[in-house]
Amino acid sequence: MTDATGRVFDALADPNRRYVLEALAERETATATELAAELPVTRQAVAKHLAALSEAGLVESRRAGRETRYELTPAPLGAAMDWMAGVGAEWDSRLALLRRHLGTPHSGRSKRERP
Numbered sequence: 001m002t003d004a005t006g007r008v009f010d011a012l013a014d015p016n017r018r019y020v021l022e023a024l025a026e027r028e029t030a031t032a033t034e035l036a037a038e039l040p041v042t043r044q045a046v047a048k049h050l051a052a053l054s055e056a057g058l059v060e061s062r063r064a065g066r067e068t069r070y071e072l073t074p075a076p077l078g079a080a081m082d083w084m085a086g087v088g089a090e091w092d093s094r095l096a097l098l099r100r101h102l103g104t105p106h107s108g109r110s111k112r113e114r115p
Contacts, residue, residue: 004057008080011056016041017049021058021072029069 011017020035032050036043050070053059057076061068 004076005080005083007056008058008076011052011058012080014049014052016045017053020046020049020053024059024070024072025074029064029071031067031069035070 012021016039019039023035023038024030032043032046035050036046039046041049050059050061054061054070058073059070060073061070063069
């Protein structure tokens with residue numbers, strides 16, 4: 001797993017951060033104050049969550065007057081999903097090999113001949 005993918009999973013480990021991502025996915029942008037109004041945490045806590053999400057590359061911020069607005073940047077989520085799909089495909093391949101191995105008689109004996 002790449003460090004960037006690890007940072008995505010670290011960021012997604014917290015349910016409040018996942019909520020923030022979902023909230024940003026539903027709208028174009030939001031401020032920390034707007035997001036804090038929807039969560040049972042302080043604005044400062046939301047700002048820390050946004051900083052963690054930003055560090056993982058999942059959100060970007062921009063100044064709009066006196067406000068800092070945040071928006072979702074989904075590319076790192078796509079990279080994490082690609083990583084999971086790759087791991088899943090490896091496991092599917094390993095399980096298929098195991099099924100073939102278990103279904104094939106061993107040492108030339110049939111299933112009935114096994115002790």
